[in-house]
Amino acid sequence: xxxNDVILQVNDLHTYFFNRRGITKAVDGISFSxxxxxTLGIVGESGCGKTMTALSLLGLIPKPGARIVxxxxxLDGEDLVQKNKQEMREIRGRxxxxxxxxxxxxxxxxxxIGNQVIEAFxxxxxxxxxSMINRAVEALRNVRVAAPExxxxxxxxxxxxxMKQRVIGAISIASSPQVIIADxxxxxxxxxxxLQYLRLLKEIQSETGLAIIFITHDFGIVARMCDxxxxxxxxxxxxxxxxxxLFNKPSHPYTQALMGSVPQMDRTDxxxxxxxxxxxxWDLPEGCRFADRCxxxxxxxxxxYPDMLRVEDDHxxxxxxxxxxxxxTDQEVTE
Amino acid sequence: xxxxxxxxxxLKKYFPVTEGLVLQRTVGHVQAVDGISFTxxxxxTLGLVGESGCGKTTTSKLILRLEKPTDGNIYLDGEDIQSFRGDSLQEFRTQVQAxxxxxxxxxxPRMKVKDIVSEALVVNRNVSQKEKDDRVEEVLTQVGLHKGxxxxxxxxxxxxQRQRVAVASALASYPKLIILDEPVSALDVSxxxxxxxxxxxxQRETGVAFLLxxxxxxxxxxxxxxxxxxxxxxxVEYGPxxxLYENPLHPYTQALFSAALPxxxxxxxxEIVLTGEVPSPINPPSGCRFHPRCPFAMDRCxxxxxLQLDKGNGHLVxxxxxx
Numbered sequence: 001x002x003x004n005d006v007i008l009q010v011n012d013l014h015t016y017f018f019n020r021r022g023i024t025k026a027v028d029g030i031s032f033s034x035x036x037x038x039t040l041g042i043v044g045e046s047g048c049g050k051t052m053t054a055l056s057l058l059g060l061i062p063k064p065g066a067r068i069v070x071x072x073x074x075l076d077g078e079d080l081v082q083k084n085k086q087e088m089r090e091i092r093g094r095x096x097x098x099x100x101x102x103x104x105x106x107x108x109x110x111x112x113i114g115n116q117v118i119e120a121f122x123x124x125x126x127x128x129x130x131s132m133i134n135r136a137v138e139a140l141r142n143v144r145v146a147a148p149e150x151x152x153x154x155x156x157x158x159x160x161x162x163m164k165q166r167v168i169g170a171i172s173i174a175s176s177p178q179v180i181i182a183d184x185x186x187x188x189x190x191x192x193x194x195l196q197y198l199r200l201l202k203e204i205q206s207e208t209g210l211a212i213i214f215i216t217h218d219f220g221i222v223a224r225m226c227d228x229x230x231x232x233x234x235x236x237x238x239x240x241x242x243x244x245x246l247f248n249k250p251s252h253p254y255t256q257a258l259m260g261s262v263p264q265m266d267r268t269d270x271x272x273x274x275x276x277x278x279x280x281x282w283d284l285p286e287g288c289r290f291a292d293r294c295x296x297x298x299x300x301x302x303x304x305y306p307d308m309l310r311v312e313d314d315h316x317x318x319x320x321x322x323x324x325x326x327x328x329t330d331q332e333v334t335e
Numbered sequence: 336x337x338x339x340x341x342x343x344x345x346l347k348k349y350f351p352v353t354e355g356l357v358l359q360r361t362v363g364h365v366q367a368v369d370g371i372s373f374t375x376x377x378x379x380t381l382g383l384v385g386e387s388g389c390g391k392t393t394t395s396k397l398i399l400r401l402e403k404p405t406d407g408n409i410y411l412d413g414e415d416i417q418s419f420r421g422d423s424l425q426e427f428r429t430q431v432q433a434x435x436x437x438x439x440x441x442x443x444p445r446m447k448v449k450d451i452v453s454e455a456l457v458v459n460r461n462v463s464q465k466e467k468d469d470r471v472e473e474v475l476t477q478v479g480l481h482k483g484x485x486x487x488x489x490x491x492x493x494x495x496q497r498q499r500v501a502v503a504s505a506l507a508s509y510p511k512l513i514i515l516d517e518p519v520s521a522l523d524v525s526x527x528x529x530x531x532x533x534x535x536x537x538q539r540e541t542g543v544a545f546l547l548x549x550x551x552x553x554x555x556x557x558x559x560x561x562x563x564x565x566x567x568x569x570x571v572e573y574g575p576x577x578x579l580y581e582n583p584l585h586p587y588t589q590a591l592f593s594a595a596l597p598x599x600x601x602x603x604x605x606e607i608v609l610t611g612e613v614p615s616p617i618n619p620p621s622g623c624r625f626h627p628r629c630p631f632a633m634d635r636c637x638x639x640x641x642l643q644l645d646k647g648n649g650h651l652v653x654x655x656x657x658x
Contacts, residue, residue: 045523045524045525046523146611160612162612163612190386190387190550190613191386191550191552191591191594191595192386192590192591192594192608192609193386193612194594195593195594195606195608196608196609199606199608217523217524218524218596219598220595220596220597220598221596223596223597223598223599223600223602224596224597224600243600244600244601247599247600247601257525258524258525260528261524261525261527261528262524262527262528262553263528263531263551263553263554263556263557264553264556264598265552265553265556265580265592265595265598266580266598268556268557270532271528271531271532271557272528273525273528273529273532274525274526274528274529275529277493277495277526
């Protein structure tokens with residue numbers, strides 16, 4: 001694939017919170033790129049910075065308190081970090097948009113579904129009421145809402161979670177954005193409804209060539225949906241690869257441990273638990289952030305943070321074990 | 336060991352739906368649980384799976400005696416739990432305990448961990464201060480915390496540790512049955528395995544039985560000896576976990592399993608996509624309740640209620656296809 005396809009390029013992004021505790025490094029030097037029609041999975045546990053990465057891209061980080069300290073977010077040739085509030089309003093929805101986790105809270109309970117879908121359209125275009133209604137009905141039909149004409153007058157509480165999430169999908173693609181960020185869109189849904197929704201997203205993607213950033217903690221969703229994956233831990237990407245490479249050859253100990261700790265449908269051998277918890281983001285160690293929980297840890301891991309090292313083509317992981325000199329490193333394990 | 340501990344017979348729970356503010360009229364019933372039967376043996380885990388609104392949580396509340404059944408009976412060690420009064424009720428409360436989904440809301444923020452853990456003992460049994468302290472220390476160690484942590488408050492713990500506290504408090508009164516209502520779904524992925532392993536180990540050590548209510552099929556596969564699949568207040572399929580997962584018979588079970596996410600990107604399977612959503616339990620479909628969404632529905636499915644059939648090895652299924 002050529003570089004021309006890249007529509008979103010994030011370079012060394014740092015988003016920090018400044019508060020009483022000092023500096024909380026929620027996003028601490030993240031780089032990735034996204035091509036047209038591609039699905040990138042960002043996997044990690046809560047508090048690893050995946051949602052803050054998404055909010056940084058949208059220019060929606062909580063202010064005051066948080067700030068993008070450095071880095072670039074290049075969307076379609078423009079750096080979003082340099083944009084002011086008004087310019088970001090123009091970009092949000094039209095070029096980049098988001099689907100949130102909880103469908104119960106992302107719709108306004110006092111406006112009808114129709115109203116909220118029409119609102120999404122009216123940002124971009126102006127027309128008479130009738131044509132807007134038709135556009136909204138069409139949008140609902142595109143996300144496979146049954147009998148969209150009669151659903152237009154419904155309020156969010158009259159719809160099920162799966163239906164609401166579809167409506168949110170319709171709203172977020174209303175102005176045909178190039179990039180959509182889906183932040184755990186199916187965690188609140190039942191498994192059979194989750195499958196319906198994941199299939200719908202894939203269909204929409206193949207129709208429109210949308211690029212999707214899929215934020216999740218579930219490797220099953222990654223396997224089902226994503227082309228490429230970035231695994232995050234404590235504010236940084238620790239491994240990034242093509243989805244097959246990652247599953248065939250997970251190379252960062254954290255990725256390996258995380259995969260081993262998930263129960264599977266077809267086996268019952270004992271789960272490998274990861275002891276301990278992630279470090280606090282306001283008190284990060286100097287060396288590798290996973291060192292305290294890692295079973296391969298050596299002295300060197302505590303001394304410096306490893307660079308992203310090559311595992312194979314299009315597969316990088318930041319772990320000292322991949323360094324050529326690893327086998328020569330002293331074997332001492334520090335407590 | 337392998338004695339029957341809990342027997343549930345034809346259990347029903349209907350909640351009235353009312354209209355009007357002052358003079359409330361009953362206009363219908365939510366048939367939350369509609370005629371389910373199962374047993375749990377000592378030291379065994381029964382997994383209850385199903386989508387939201389299928390009656391899993393109502394079932395666990397009925398067993399905890401937090402709701403009164405509309406019909407049917409629940410026997411613990413051969414005794415009807417509705418018959419317990421006074422002392423025998425207090426004894427029952429120590430015998431059946433629960434661990435809930437969200438350890439942020441299930442532990443009182445104003446109580447020290449040692450008081451949370453010992454509460455079931457103190458309330459229901461006459462124990463001395465020393466017995467209490469010893470037991471707290473013992474269970475905290477069992478769940479992998481140290482005794483000093485008994486002096487702390489819940490907010491000083493992380494999610495996984497809080498769930499350990501919740502498990503410790505369920506364990507303190509030497510229960511025979513613990514109801515685990517989505518015990519790991521609020522926890523982080525890397526912490527889930529810790530808690531699941533802990534529960535499996537505790538069962539092996541103490542011989543406690545679990546009723547595991549969960550929507551994650553892999554979790555149930557990992558922990559449960561028997562599995563019951565619920566749909567709209569009824570058990571549609573029941574069997575030994577191994578058997579049921581290898582050979583699911585009911586179309587709903589098959590669809591549920593096919594909707595589980597793959598373990599590898601090359602893991603292609605035939606996905607059975609169910610149309611629509613779970614119908615309202617106020618006015619459930621006639622005949623087989625699954626027929627409006629069933630890909631194999633026949634004419635008789637909308638008319639005749641299917642009976643539970645035994646397909647051997649204790650594998651029960653309620654479906655016309657298998658007659």
